[in-house]
Amino acid sequence: MTTLGYAILGLLSREELSGYDVAGRMRARVGHFWEAWHSQIYPELARLEEAGLATHRVVEQRGRPDKKVYKITPAGLETLKEWVTEPPVPRPARDELVLKAYSLWLVEGGGAIALFRDQEQRHGEKLLEYESIRAWMEKEWGEEVLRTDSPRFASYAALQRGIVYERGYAEWCRWVAEQLAEGQRTKRPRKPKAV
Amino acid sequence: MTTLGYAILGLLSREELSGYDVAGRMRARVGHFWEAWHSQIYPELARLEEAGLATHRVVEQRGRPDKKVYKITPAGLETLKEWVTEPPVPRPARDELVLKAYSLWLVEGGGAIALFRDQEQRHGEKLLEYESIRAWMEKEWGEEVLRTDSPRFASYAALQRGIVYERGYAEWCRWVAEQLAEGQRTKRPRKPKAV
DNA sequence: ACCCGCATGTAAGTCGTTACATGATTCT
DNA sequence: AGAATCATGTAACGACTTACATGCGGGT
Incomplete structure (x- = not known):
């Protein structure tokens, strides 16, 4: 299977x-x-x-x-x-943006800041979308969202993961963008080729 | 490529x-x-x-x-x-545990609680591991971790994502486990087959 | 006239995982 | 004696993506 x-x-x-x-x-x-x-x-x-x-x-x-x-x-x-109830085989989340972050030091400010601001917005939008679905569930399904033997609880729990995920993602993007912006403000000259 | x-x-x-x-x-x-x-x-x-x-x-x-x-x-x-700086094509994170959460309503307490407590611990351990690496970086590399043109900043930024990810994951697992435990405490009889 | 939604499939190709294959040195 | 580390590759399989293929009905 x-x-x-x-x-x-x-x-x-x-x-x-x-x-x-x-x-x-x-x-x-x-x-x-x-x-x-x-x-x-x-x-x-x-x-x-x-x-x-x-x-x-x-x-x-x-x-x-x-x-x-x-x-x-x-x-x-x-x-x-x-x-x-079987534990899943642990697999790392494949995330291309984090890979890009790992090579961020190679590029000068502008484009990178734009990228992370844009990604922050995307994930922020996803977050709002999920939060509005959650609000809908709570209003429409009431306490059933916490009745663990109801499929609605399971839907609610899975959605909850999406919310936590997107919130954390947006937060991280904002943090990266801020660091990049800060780095641009207090610009130091790049290390000279031969010291 | x-x-x-x-x-x-x-x-x-x-x-x-x-x-x-x-x-x-x-x-x-x-x-x-x-x-x-x-x-x-x-x-x-x-x-x-x-x-x-x-x-x-x-x-x-x-x-x-x-x-x-x-x-x-x-x-x-x-x-x-x-x-x-090219925006990555958005791909949803494939996560088997969330998929399992989506079917949680089918199983009675015990095994499911154990699964989520166990997963909470795994991610909590990962979190501690990453946090200790971060502490090491800050101690060893100092302010260079925030110098955006340094590879150390990029390493730091990528690690930061891991930290936010694992923290959120562990949090979610704990929340699910708590809901399941709560559901077991205030046990209602399952809906009878024909009402 | 063209696109969208409904509805089901196959084919080709890419990407990723597990297993096969070999062989020296060092540690337990 | 056996396991782990260093070191490089290939083969087979399985999972996933993109494209091909068809066709009706309704909306713009």
């Missing part, structure tokens, strides 16, 4: 979905910590079905192409439950 | 390195936001050389196998500089 398989089972545990819908949920719901395109999703759904973890029925539609609606099986639910 | 290529150039811009050393630096220095194994590094170094961004010379050693020491070229430095 691949991680994507579990991601899909996680969605199917909440509702029956077509491949197209899975792709949509993937973008909207779990997109901030796992993404997948339909070209990966369709074969994965077929594999889940072959493994007996999901089944599908064809739903005919008027004026639209037929769709295959997938449903998780009891075996699928068991597999998913077992996976949930 | 792949991102790995730039990661390697970033290391070579500071010092000449053999493939073996690059692999080591990769683990120790940039490992918390980009990892790579030697099997990927050796071919990538060959590609960098072919593209004229690095050169190598063979260094003979006593009692040890010969090594190829790579050096960045002026063209390599230019390529690296150009890349640094």
